[in-house]
Amino acid sequence: MATLKVPPNSPAPSEDSEQLRKAFQGWGTNEALIISILAHRNAVQRKLIREAYNVAYGEDLLKDLDKELSSDFERVVLLWTLDPAERDAFLANEATKKLTFSHWVLLEIATTRSSIDLLKAKQAYQSRFKKSIEEDVAYYTSGDIRKLLVPLVSTYRYEGEEVSMTLAKSEAKLLHEKIAKKAYNDEELIRILSTRSRAQLAATLNHYKDEFGNAINKDLKTDPKDEYLKLLRAAIKCLTFPEKYFAKVLRLAINKLGTDEWALTRVVATRAEVDLQRVGEEYQRRNSIPLDRAIANDTSGDYEKFLLALAGHDN
Numbered sequence: 001m002a003t004l005k006v007p008p009n010s011p012a013p014s015e016d017s018e019q020l021r022k023a024f025q026g027w028g029t030n031e032a033l034i035i036s037i038l039a040h041r042n043a044v045q046r047k048l049i050r051e052a053y054n055v056a057y058g059e060d061l062l063k064d065l066d067k068e069l070s071s072d073f074e075r076v077v078l079l080w081t082l083d084p085a086e087r088d089a090f091l092a093n094e095a096t097k098k099l100t101f102s103h104w105v106l107l108e109i110a111t112t113r114s115s116i117d118l119l120k121a122k123q124a125y126q127s128r129f130k131k132s133i134e135e136d137v138a139y140y141t142s143g144d145i146r147k148l149l150v151p152l153v154s155t156y157r158y159e160g161e162e163v164s165m166t167l168a169k170s171e172a173k174l175l176h177e178k179i180a181k182k183a184y185n186d187e188e189l190i191r192i193l194s195t196r197s198r199a200q201l202a203a204t205l206n207h208y209k210d211e212f213g214n215a216i217n218k219d220l221k222t223d224p225k226d227e228y229l230k231l232l233r234a235a236i237k238c239l240t241f242p243e244k245y246f247a248k249v250l251r252l253a254i255n256k257l258g259t260d261e262w263a264l265t266r267v268v269a270t271r272a273e274v275d276l277q278r279v280g281e282e283y284q285r286r287n288s289i290p291l292d293r294a295i296a297n298d299t300s301g302d303y304e305k306f307l308l309a310l311a312g313h314d315n
Helices: 013-024 031-038 043-057 061-068 071-081 084-094 103-112 115-129 133-140 143-154 165-180 187-195 198-212 227-240 242-254 261-271 276-287 291-298 301-310
Strands: none
Touching: 013 031, 013 043, 013 061, 031 043, 031 071, 031 301, 043 061, 043 071, 061 071, 071 084, 071 261, 071 301, 084 103, 084 115, 084 133, 084 261, 103 115, 103 143, 103 227, 103 242, 115 133, 133 143, 143 187, 143 227, 165 187, 165 198, 187 198, 187 227, 198 227, 227 242, 242 261, 242 276, 242 291, 261 276, 261 291, 261 301, 276 291, 291 301
């Protein structure tokens, strides 16, 4: 469920690109014009606008936006304007860099994208960075975290709804045995999480709870500080209830003493065309405040306006 509001009769891409060019000219940048266009166009439209801009002015719209804008507003506009596959490739690459390293971003991309979207992100990664996402994840991680993340980014899951209950029962039992032995990094456990379809996993984990009395993540909370276990629990949440995972990321991003703008920007930009409405509902349920109000309380200026527009609340 997307939150993005696209006008029913959007102007032609050539018209939008012309308006954006005007926004860059004269004294100072016209940020309001940029927001009124880019924050109300879907991925296909944004791609066409970039192509029209390049044809008309011989320049890359992203580079011009980069020159004209700054700080958090610049980051959210650039991330949003990128094609979703390019955006994931960019975020994944950034997540393997020393200063911006993040297991969480890599995990999100590997577990909350459809198989086809993950494949497109991997193709975009190869095209842009001349290497594979798998080799970078393998190189920049180690130990149990590498053991979990590499299969997750390498997978191409079945996306259908067909489920085998026999398999669900046997794999629930297998998971329970491994967890009872504290064999959290066992190859079989990782194989189930990294290869089974979401529907099959949901059936397995439901059976696990019915048969053994606890949700699997409760049984994996033996050491709250263990980084690998945190990642394992997050992977399960991303594969079964991504909206719960993202609502928690937003709560941590917004409810700190200072806002984690990178996390806030990433979640809003990557989920606005996917499930941000559901994420917002989950956020309100858990935090007793609508997501748009939480964003408005914690951000300001053009950055706030752009985020709220993506969240469908720009009035």
